[in-house]
Amino acid sequence: MQPARLEGLLTKIRRIQSIMVAVSTGGPRIQEKEGEYQELYLEIAGGIESLSEMGLALSHGNPFYSLWDWYGHWSAELPSYASRRQYVRELYRPLVEPIESALHKHRVEKSSFEELAKDLSRRLESRPESPAQGFRMSFASFHTKIAQRCQVPFETGQYDDAIFNAMKVVEEEVRARISAKPTDIGVALISKAMTPKSPLLTFSSVDAEQEAAHFLYRGAIGSFKNPLSHRFLDSSDPVKTFECLALASLLMRMLDEAT
Numbered sequence: 001m002q003p004a005r006l007e008g009l010l011t012k013i014r015r016i017q018s019i020m021v022a023v024s025t026g027g028p029r030i031q032e033k034e035g036e037y038q039e040l041y042l043e044i045a046g047g048i049e050s051l052s053e054m055g056l057a058l059s060h061g062n063p064f065y066s067l068w069d070w071y072g073h074w075s076a077e078l079p080s081y082a083s084r085r086q087y088v089r090e091l092y093r094p095l096v097e098p099i100e101s102a103l104h105k106h107r108v109e110k111s112s113f114e115e116l117a118k119d120l121s122r123r124l125e126s127r128p129e130s131p132a133q134g135f136r137m138s139f140a141s142f143h144t145k146i147a148q149r150c151q152v153p154f155e156t157g158q159y160d161d162a163i164f165n166a167m168k169v170v171e172e173e174v175r176a177r178i179s180a181k182p183t184d185i186g187v188a189l190i191s192k193a194m195t196p197k198s199p200l201l202t203f204s205s206v207d208a209e210q211e212a213a214h215f216l217y218r219g220a221i222g223s224f225k226n227p228l229s230h231r232f233l234d235s236s237d238p239v240k241t242f243e244c245l246a247l248a249s250l251l252m253r254m255l256d257e258a259t
Helices: 003-024 030-052 067-077 081-109 113-125 144-155 159-177 186-194 207-230 238-257
Strands: none
Touching: 003 030, 003 067, 003 081, 003 113, 030 067, 081 113, 081 238, 144 159, 144 238, 159 186, 159 207, 159 238, 186 207, 207 238
């Protein structure tokens, strides 16, 4: 096995990854890169097929023959630039890592081409199996009320608004569940609803677990809603914002189950 064949395959994979990241993170338009992408896709598929005919357990894990197919996936399932970059990295990882490791060992040890092939085959066969379709978080995964109030501000980059809306939804749900007054707000409302001494909302019959839920809600409202009630924080990180929305969604689901 000629190392140049593997190095050439890696070069093409890195190039197709860079195109996928660029078009999905505000770079060139799909129309500008579609031809190059499809050409690379076919070349990579051909290279993998020829190596597979040599007995290597290689497969092309990229399901997107066209950048438009890739667009359909990222626009529906990957809300942030960071999540798209991570997805593209993981897409080719099962193929790239064994090849890179085998080539590195070959260069260091100056092994024969036959030994390179055997080492690569061993690495490919020892890869942990992963499901064909893994779970991917999206707004469709969130509690309905969080998705309704937060998706638009998140997707338009209004991250402060998205976080504030999410925690306000939680606060309003707590207020409605215990029939509290409009003037009952913030952490005081949370303590009124969840204090372990006489809870109006019960998450657990175990005092320590009820107290933990009480602190969880106080912490969320105190950390993410109250500061935004008083000033703009200029949140600029879509990943942290998405994680805040995920927390709010979890809090809503816990409220659905509380008695």
